[in-house]
Amino acid sequence: MNEIIAHIMTKKPGIDEIDIGATEKKLGAAFPVQFHQLYKLVNNAEIGDWLLFPIKARENVKKTWDDIVRQNIEARKEGLAEGWIAVGEDGTGDKLCLKTSNGLMEEPIYVWYHEDGQTEQLAQSLMSFIMLLSQEE
Numbered sequence: 001m002n003e004i005i006a007h008i009m010t011k012k013p014g015i016d017e018i019d020i021g022a023t024e025k026k027l028g029a030a031f032p033v034q035f036h037q038l039y040k041l042v043n044n045a046e047i048g049d050w051l052l053f054p055i056k057a058r059e060n061v062k063k064t065w066d067d068i069v070r071q072n073i074e075a076r077k078e079g080l081a082e083g084w085i086a087v088g089e090d091g092t093g094d095k096l097c098l099k100t101s102n103g104l105m106e107e108p109i110y111v112w113y114h115e116d117g118q119t120e121q122l123a124q125s126l127m128s129f130i131m132l133l134s135q136e137e
Contacts, residue, residue, distance in 0.1 A: 008038075008130070010046035015039050015055045023055045026069045027085055029100040032107045034126035035087070048133035050096055052088040079117050086112065096122075 020039055024030045031039070038045060044054035053068035068087065075086040075095055085105055088096035093114040098105040107125045112118075123129035 008042055008045045008047055010042065010044060010051075012042055012044050012054075014041045015043045015057055019055050019057055023068060027072065029085060029103050029105045032098070032105055032126065034107070035098075035105070038126060047088075047130055049090045050088045050133070051090070052096070053086070075112075078114055080112055081117075084110075084112065084119075 017040075020031070020036060030036075038052075039055055043057065045052045053071045054066070056067040056069065068085075071089075072080070072086050076082075078093075080086055080095065080097070083100055084097045085100055086095040086097050087109075090096075095112045095114065097110045097112045097119065099108070099110070100106070108121050109123045109126065109129045110119045110121050113120070123132055
């Protein structure tokens, strides 16, 4: 994960295990390993046109109030189906999402199109997503 940190535009400080665990509990599913590692390095990462939702930080609540948990509550109101976790957005209303299964978020990354509710797989994993976007630049 450290080798691809150069491809991430935002360099906000990472988050600790306690905050990651609290967020996973509220979401009802554990992050894939690569997301977990990234959140420890960078919170609220910007990757290409996509901004990953932050995890609420106990030390910095004001700057992380609009966290991934709140974003998922809002996404459900917009029609995001159960079994999906929104992890980021591109500013158009479309969301990056992960499928959940048995209390875990799966690795493949999807885009959820808010206008029609359809999903499309973008990458097999966070690393492949980051590398794909860095090649497009």
